[in-house]
Amino acid sequence: MEVKVTSDCEERSALIDSAVVVQETDGPSSLKDLTVNVASQGSLQPEVSRPSHRSSRLLFTGVTVLVCAAVACAIVGVTVVGSPSAEATTTRSQHRRSTEQVELVRLSADKARETGAYCLDGTVPAYYFMRGFSGGEDKWRVVLEGGGYCESLAQCYAHSFTEFGTSRVLRPVPAGLGGFLSNNPDSNPEFYNWNTVFVHYCDGSSFTGNRPEPVTYRGKTLYFRGSRILDAILNDLLENRGLRNAERVILAGNSAGGMAVFRHADHVRSMLPSRVQFAALPGSALFVWDPRQIQRAIIRHATVHGMLDGPDFPACTRAYPQGERWKCLLPQFAVTQVQSPMFVLHSAYDAWVLRNILRIECSTQSCFNPVFTQALSRRSKLMSSS
DSSP states (O other): OOOOOOOOOOSSOEEESSOEEEEEESSSOSOOOOOEEEOOTTOEEOOOOOOOOSOOEEEEEESOOBOSOOGGGSSBTOEEEOSSSGGGOOOGGGGOOOTTTOEEEEOOHHHHHHHTOOOTTSOOOEEEEEOOOTTOTTEEEEEEOOOOOOOSHHHHHHHTTSTTSOSSSOOSSOSOOOBTTOOOTTTOTTTTTSEEEEEOOOSSSTTOOOOSSOEEETTEEEOOOHHHHHHHHHHHIIIIISGGGOSEEEEEEETHHHHHHHHHHHHHHHHSOTTOEEEEEEESOOOOOOHHHHHHHHHHHHHHHTTTSSSSOHHHHHHSOGGGGGGGGSHHHHGGGOOSOBOOBOBTTOHHHHHHTSOOOSOTTTOOHHHHHHHHHHHHHHHHTO
16 A cells, blocks of 8 residues: 655645545455545545455545644544635634533443443443534434543453543543534534534543453453444434434544544444445554554454454455455555445644654654654655555
8 A cells, every 4th residue: 555645734634625636546455436526625526436355555645634633633623724824714612512512421320231341441431412403403413532542451451441441430521522523613614513422432442342241350241342342332322312313423433433443444334324424534544554564553452442352343354364364454454345435534734653663752843854764764664564
């Protein structure tokens, strides 16, 4: 896979009002055909071709994409900059929702017990719900929160004491309700009035774990049930929140949540009424790992969580032999099996990737040319080997 991004670097992450085209080209890769056109800030019009299951490359071109972005900024919380007018540019604080507009929903203990859906520490799953208004009542944004992975029992034990391993203590309003999630019609004219579901991430496996029995580590019981969490919340939305009446649904996610979108898009689509217009929007989820170097870590992670044992992505697990099913956890392989329309969003200079994979300890503004050239060269080699 080759990913090329041409971009100018801004002081902060921003989706600039300019043309961005994602198109397929010929070449050896594992990514499916994908064509997406994004025009102005005022209209988001994805056009995604059906997968042909043949080799292709994902070529990102544009004047400016998401630059200098941290992993957490790709989908939720990015500021959308349009015309130079003051009204078109907003900040997060200008369209932050009040507690009266946001409902924090925790599944009941009975429902958690019935479905087996638990956070790492055994607390019940939770999500935030913001009801649509002014014509958006039958339109839905379902967003899967990101927050990293835990890859061993020791890591997951530590993870269970953080906000990404429990629902015990949650803020009344989630952070990052800007950009695509904003309810401000000036900055988000296409989606501001849609129903919004922000699914709390508390399983450490991109909503993918499905280990049947809990594990005791250092005296604490740990649950690896990410797949069940997602299903239980979706069923609650269908039964109690009106998702069953939806006409349009976008499944979005960022970082670990974005990786979940790649894996779960078709599964989520299968749970919705057939009439629904559905699309997937994964952000900051195309990590430039060399599969040959990451294979052992992915297998170890999958084993801890039971990540290949769920029913959520049978098309991918059938596509690879038993010894290669771990590839379904990496978007560059999994995407070839996704049937749902998908718009892929990613930063040209993802801060987490620069620091943790490419080992570049500087911001793009301060990188000297030789260092930056070296980073681009290494990234190109890694991605061409995917």
